[in-house]
Amino acid sequence: MRVVVTGGAGFIGSNYVRRLLSGAYPAFAAAEVVVFDKFTYAGNRQNLDPVAEHPAFRLVVGDVCDDDALRRLLRADDIVVHFAAESHVDRSIDGSAEFVRTNVMGTGALLSAALHAQVRKVVHVSTDEVYGSIDEGSWPETHPLEPNSPYAASKASSDLLARAYHRTHGLPVCVTRCSNNYGPYQYPEKIIPLFVTNLLEGRKVPLYGDGLNRRDWLHVDDHCAGVQLVAEHGRPGAVYNIGGGAELTNRELTERLLAAVGADWSMVEHVPDRKGHDLRYAVDITRIATELGYAPKVSLEEGLAQTVRWYRENRAWWMAIRGAASRS
Structure with a gap:
């Protein structure tokens, strides 16, 4: 069995790959793991350094919109976990x-190649943003899709393509929709x-509007554990929400x-709210x-402390990214 991970050099995809190759998912312990990634600005080879020498790891550089490359890559024993996506809302507002x-188009190409290869399963990783905004309660998977940003609209479109490939062709595809x-x-x-x-770095942080927008926070380890459950046991054609159960306003x-790094509210700069x-x-x-x-296992307190500690201890990783961004 092979697990093909699109976008496997990005934040969530690389976490899934590292955990998969570390033995965190025993059902896939014997699998070969193939990362297929274009290495756009958010894809980072350093994210894969911990597993780069693993005998079961293989890296293929390619574009998820490249039909021919996907058809050459995929084969019948594959389980495909599709993380590859543009995901930053602000960038989608600037240009969609x-x-x-x-x-x-990339998801369409992947689904077409998966159908041609007759793969074992596709897990299409999506977002809760396809549902829009909700004042109270929570969305079930049957809630209508009402995306409000170009990013969310593009993900909703890809979700519907996945559904159509299952309903029309019988492709064994599941969709996951995660919180932040x-x-x-x-x-x-x-x-x-x-x-x-x-x-x-001693720089102020930009807080949108009044800071009262609310999000459910999900540690990436819990998200990847949910994706793995769907890869192993998810019903073809089904959609699965994956949440963290830790809701906060952006102000909270x-x-x-601020408390985690020993700073106070003077380091906050209020900026005009984002469109939509x-x-x-x-x-x-x-x-x-x-x-x-x-069930999510990482508490918000534990997860935030771990995350702040990682960025404190891995300054070279993010400084290199900032340096590259400033030169582009």
Whole structure:
């Protein structure tokens, strides 16, 4: 058996690969692991350094929109875990073309190649942002898709493509929709690594609007554990929400990060709110909990402390990223 991981050099994909090759998922212990990654700005070879010499690891550099490359890569015994995506909302507001290309056309190319190869299963990794915003309660998987950002719209489109390939062709594909991820190796454009690295450098952090937007926080280890359960036991055609059960306003999150690095509110700069900023996300995890036994294990307190410590101890990793970004 092979596990082909698209976007496996990114934040979540590389975490999944490292855990897979470290033996965290016994059912896949004997699997060959193939990472397929284009190495855009958010893909980092250093993320894979801990497993680069593993005998079961193989790296293939390629574009998820490249039909021919995907058809050469995939074969019938593969389980495909599809992380490859453009994922930063702010970038999608500035320009949506790359999001449509990668998230929609790239997913379409992958599904077509998977069907041609007759793979064992595809797990398409998506986001809770496809549901829109919710004032109270939480979304079940049956909730209509009402995306509000170009990023979320591109992911909703890819989810519907996955559904169509299952319904039309019988492709064994599952969709996962996660809440906000955090943890080590996250590219420092997302709120937690951005705020932590800014504060470690003595720079102010930009808080959107009044800071009352609410998010459910999911440690990347818990997210990957949920993805693995779906890869092993998920019903083809089903959608599974994966949440962390740790809901905070952005203001509350900021307060925790300030305390973690010994800073105070004078380090916060209020900036104009983002266009179309969803007020609140919350997913109902009943389905994955009852069907597959999922439950988040990393508490927010533990996870944030671990994450801040990782960025404190791995300054060279994120300084190199910032240096590359400033030169581009």
